[in-house]
Amino acid sequence: MSARPEAPRAVRAHLRGWLTEMRWPGRAIDDIALAVSEAVTNVVEHAYRSVTVGGIVEVDCEAIGADRRQLRIWVRDRGRWRPRRLDPGFRGWGLEVIAALMLELRIQPREGGGTEVMMLTRPIPPI
Numbered sequence: 001m002s003a004r005p006e007a008p009r010a011v012r013a014h015l016r017g018w019l020t021e022m023r024w025p026g027r028a029i030d031d032i033a034l035a036v037s038e039a040v041t042n043v044v045e046h047a048y049r050s051v052t053v054g055g056i057v058e059v060d061c062e063a064i065g066a067d068r069r070q071l072r073i074w075v076r077d078r079g080r081w082r083p084r085r086l087d088p089g090f091r092g093w094g095l096e097v098i099a100a101l102m103l104e105l106r107i108q109p110r111e112g113g114g115t116e117v118m119m120l121t122r123p124i125p126p127i
Contacts, residue, residue: 003044003057003077008037011059028124031101038094039075039117047079047115055079070123078114
């Protein structure tokens with residue numbers, strides 16, 4: 001989707017609907033929606049700052065494990081790679097929030113430009 005200010009809200013709504021259909025617990029849905037929203041917000045606010053035409057944010061999600069009760073989520077862009085600041089100041093706590101909500105968080109530059117954020121959720125009990 002376009003990396004526009006409404007992208008985080010649209011991704012949250014889509015994820016909530018999908019996870020509700022999969023009978024995910026409400027608290028886990030909240031955590032996942034917040035973490036993915038933070039990653040998408042980072043793309044919207046930072047990845048394409050020097051680009052005059054809007055960029056793209058990709059969100060992929062895969063249910064994994066024998067009972068498919070854990071998710072691997074990727075948020076990708078083709079914008080400009082920016083390393084994390086040592087002191088985020090008042091703003092800039094999104095990655096720390098994501099790390100606290102997820103079992104695993106990996107951030108790496110993409111070949112050809114951009115960033116890939118991979119999140120692994122905590123597994124939830126089977127239905």
